[in-house]
Amino acid sequence: MAIERKDVEQIIRAVGGKDNIEAATHCVTRLRFALVDEDKVDKNLLESSDLVKGHFSSQGQFQVVIGPGLVDKVYDEMIAITGGSRSSKDEVKNAASKKQNPLQRAIKTLADIFIPILPAIVTSGLLLGINNILTGPDIFFAGRSLVEEYPQWTDIASIINLIANTAFTFLPALIGWSAVMRFGGSPLLGIVLGLILVHPDLLSAYGYAEASTKGTIPVWNLFGWEIEKIGYQGQVLPVLVSAYLLARIERFLDKRVMDSIKLLVVAPIALLVTGFLAFTIIGPVTFAIANAITSGLVHVFNTLPALGGLLYGGFYALLVVTGMHHTFLAVDVQLIGSEGGTFLWPMLALSNIAQGAAALAMMFILKDQKTKGLAATSSVSAFLGVTEPAIFGVNIRYKYPFIFGMIGSAIGGILLTLKSVLASSIGVGGIPGFLSIFPNQWGVFFIGMGIVLVVPFGLTLIYGKIAGRGQTEAAAETANREVVVEKVETADPVGTKPSAEHVASRNTVVITDNAVDVLEIHAPLTGQAVTLDKVPDPAFAEKQMGQGIAIEPQDGRVTAPFDAKVAHVIKSKHAVILEHATGVQILIHVGINTVSLKGSAFTSHVNIGDEVKAGQLLLEFDREAIRAAGLPLITPIIIPDGQEMIVGVEEEAPGAVTANRSVILKVRLSSYTD
Numbered sequence: 001m002a003i004e005r006k007d008v009e010q011i012i013r014a015v016g017g018k019d020n021i022e023a024a025t026h027c028v029t030r031l032r033f034a035l036v037d038e039d040k041v042d043k044n045l046l047e048s049s050d051l052v053k054g055h056f057s058s059q060g061q062f063q064v065v066i067g068p069g070l071v072d073k074v075y076d077e078m079i080a081i082t083g084g085s086r087s088s089k090d091e092v093k094n095a096a097s098k099k100q101n102p103l104q105r106a107i108k109t110l111a112d113i114f115i116p117i118l119p120a121i122v123t124s125g126l127l128l129g130i131n132n133i134l135t136g137p138d139i140f141f142a143g144r145s146l147v148e149e150y151p152q153w154t155d156i157a158s159i160i161n162l163i164a165n166t167a168f169t170f171l172p173a174l175i176g177w178s179a180v181m182r183f184g185g186s187p188l189l190g191i192v193l194g195l196i197l198v199h200p201d202l203l204s205a206y207g208y209a210e211a212s213t214k215g216t217i218p219v220w221n222l223f224g225w226e227i228e229k230i231g232y233q234g235q236v237l238p239v240l241v242s243a244y245l246l247a248r249i250e251r252f253l254d255k256r257v258m259d260s261i262k263l264l265v266v267a268p269i270a271l272l273v274t275g276f277l278a279f280t281i282i283g284p285v286t287f288a289i290a291n292a293i294t295s296g297l298v299h300v301f302n303t304l305p306a307l308g309g310l311l312y313g314g315f316y317a318l319l320v321v322t323g324m325h326h327t328f329l330a331v332d333v334q335l336i337g338s339e340g341g342t343f344l345w346p347m348l349a350l351s352n353i354a355q356g357a358a359a360l361a362m363m364f365i366l367k368d369q370k371t372k373g374l375a376a377t378s379s380v381s382a383f384l385g386v387t388e389p390a391i392f393g394v395n396i397r398y399k400y401p402f403i404f405g406m407i408g409s410a411i412g413g414i415l416l417t418l419k420s421v422l423a424s425s426i427g428v429g430g431i432p433g434f435l436s437i438f439p440n441q442w443g444v445f446f447i448g449m450g451i452v453l454v455v456p457f458g459l460t461l462i463y464g465k466i467a468g469r470g471q472t473e474a475a476a477e478t479a480n481r482e483v484v485v486e487k488v489e490t491a492d493p494v495g496t497k498p499s500a501e502h503v504a505s506r507n508t509v510v511i512t513d514n515a516v517d518v519l520e521i522h523a524p525l526t527g528q529a530v531t532l533d534k535v536p537d538p539a540f541a542e543k544q545m546g547q548g549i550a551i552e553p554q555d556g557r558v559t560a561p562f563d564a565k566v567a568h569v570i571k572s573k574h575a576v577i578l579e580h581a582t583g584v585q586i587l588i589h590v591g592i593n594t595v596s597l598k599g600s601a602f603t604s605h606v607n608i609g610d611e612v613k614a615g616q617l618l619l620e621f622d623r624e625a626i627r628a629a630g631l632p633l634i635t636p637i638i639i640p641d642g643q644e645m646i647v648g649v650e651e652e653a654p655g656a657v658t659a660n661r662s663v664i665l666k667v668r669l670s671s672y673t674d
């Protein structure tokens with residue numbers, strides 16, 4: 001597609017003009033700006049551009065989704081128009097991060113540390129929920145638990161419990177890994193540091209209160225200085241601060257010590273110094289601070305429970321919008337560690353359901369089939385604990401479902417805090433959330449679930465049907481343009497008309513009926529296939545570029561999923577666009593934000609214009625290097641929107657996939673025989 005100068009000028013005007021652009025770069029799909037003042041962005045003007053598929057602000061960067069193959073042309077034109085200089089990704093990142101205040105940076109850092117360990121603790125929470133069912137009284141039998149009634153199940157429950165609580169018992173090791181990685185040190189040393197803090201020779205933090213009352217806390221005596229020999233199970237702050245120190249010492253030494261003796265010097269000194277400081281100063285001080293913070297929070301919620309419930313329950317969905325919600329994971333974890341349960345997490349689960357219920361109601365209001373479908377699927381996702389598709393895809397666009405979701409969640413929050421409902425762990429949010437609630441409080445929690453299902457659903461339905469009819473129809477058009485992206489022009493670097501050679505390789509297309517062919521797309525990587533909403537990048541997760549699936553890779557190879565022409569290899573080699581004989585284009589984007597590696601972790605085995613055979617190696621990537629840079633490896637495989645020959649895209653069920661064997665997507669084509 002040719003780029004019109006006037007369209008690019010419109011984007012420049014929409015982002016506040018040339019003078020508002022401090023730095024600009026692009027990745028495979030988006031223009032990334034560091035803007036002087038984001039308030040100057042004219043969103044209506046931006047959204048009215050046919051080139052723009054979406055926009056959002058993240059980590060101080062304003063990102064405008066254009067789409068693969070087109071974005072570089074738009075960028076070139078933009079540079080030509082503004083006369084600005086080309087910035088590197090790092091320059092834009094640095095310029096953008098300068099705009100964040102220290103609090104924003106701290107929040108972001110905390111979220112960056114907790115997001116990678118989320119799957120482990122959610123899994124633990126789910127398993128603990130199973131243990132709760134087996135061991136909780138009054139669930140199946142009055143006053144007795146299942147294992148009391150059937151003692152032969154006792155050890156099964158005990159094994160489940162052991163497996164379940166391992167991630168919590170050794171939580172400092174998980175945090176140590178993630179934090180040291182985030183702070184630029186060796187993740188392995190982070191794990192060791194975390195394990196040091198929960199070594200079995202130490203008095204477990206869980207036994208601290210009792211030992212303190214009995215006066216039996218063991219101590220080390222360092223030349224008369226008595227140090228309590230205690231572990232930091234379930235604690236967050238001690239390992240976070242120690243991890244920061246460890247990474248700083250390691251990096252400091254790494255720059256100064258000769259390569260030949262690095263192994264002997266860097267890690268041993270870094271670990272020894274950090275270990276000593278962790279037990280002598282960091283641990284005791286941060287332990288006390290963490291206890292003071294949690295006691296303060298508990299006190300506030302005990303004194304003004306309804307207000308706490310109203311605010312946290314009501315505004316949790318807003319925290320999700322800002323991305324700040326993951327920061328509260330640290331608070332949940334700390335509350336579980338020091339108080340035995342968290343009163344925040346149950347409200348999270350209800351908030352998820354509330355947004356899901358509001359989105360579900362929209363399914364009965366919307367007329368347009370695509371947005372209706374989006375409302376249905378996104379509500380299921382929210383009921384299972386992931387709300388972004390419902391919030392961004394539906395609720396926030398129409399505003400009132402989002403607000404009614406917040407109202408329902410606030411009422412649910414008040415109920416939970418008044419009744420002091422606690423979660424014993426962080427589990428799967430949404431409806432399965434009840435598994436993580438102490439079973440003796442399920443009754444109240446289920447009433448809360450009823451409230452957050454009925455209130456947002458009912459209010460949204462009534463308002464949508466009666467008062468908001470006109471508004472809904474108008475918004476539907478906008479939503480369609482923004483979310484479902486109807487008029488997306490895809491890249492056409494090599495021409496969309498099938499070549500003669502390509503037509504010869506049409507055997508991958510299955511003829512299913514007279515009008516429609518199905519192109520089955522095999523996995524280009526071996527690993528675990530997941531739905532796009534799991535991708536930690538809204539441009540992919542919200543399908544702003546198109547439908548598809550993502551793979552969590554098991555090895556570092558990307559192969560061609562079908563006979564194809566290489567339409568594009570991104571300069572930094574982390575993404576490739578292939579074109580099938582039918583003209584269908586597919587984007588394979590290895591990892592998230594991997595553009596920042598500037599190709600260092602990637603080897604490309606193909607060039608633009610190459611003809612490749614199914615199974616042929618396209619790219620190789622170094623998984624460790626990508627992980628060490630703190631970047632997710634998850635690889636979206638996208639069918640960019642706007643390809644006129646495509647009637648629909650179906651995703652296969654998530655799960656283990658093998659490169660070139662497993663079908664991951666089925667692309668329905670309008671017949672190209674006519």
Ligand SMILES: OC[C@H]1O[C@H](O[C@H]2O[C@H](CO)[C@@H](O)[C@H](O)[C@H]2O)[C@H](O)[C@@H](O)[C@@H]1O
Pocket residue numbers: 118122320325326329348352384385386387388426427428429430
């Ligand atoms: O904090 C624990 C919960 O974390 C996830 O849910 C939260 O993050 C999601 C992704 O950003 C968001 O969609 C959801 O609204 C948040 O509650 C996870 O999905 C939950 O299962 C988990 O309990």
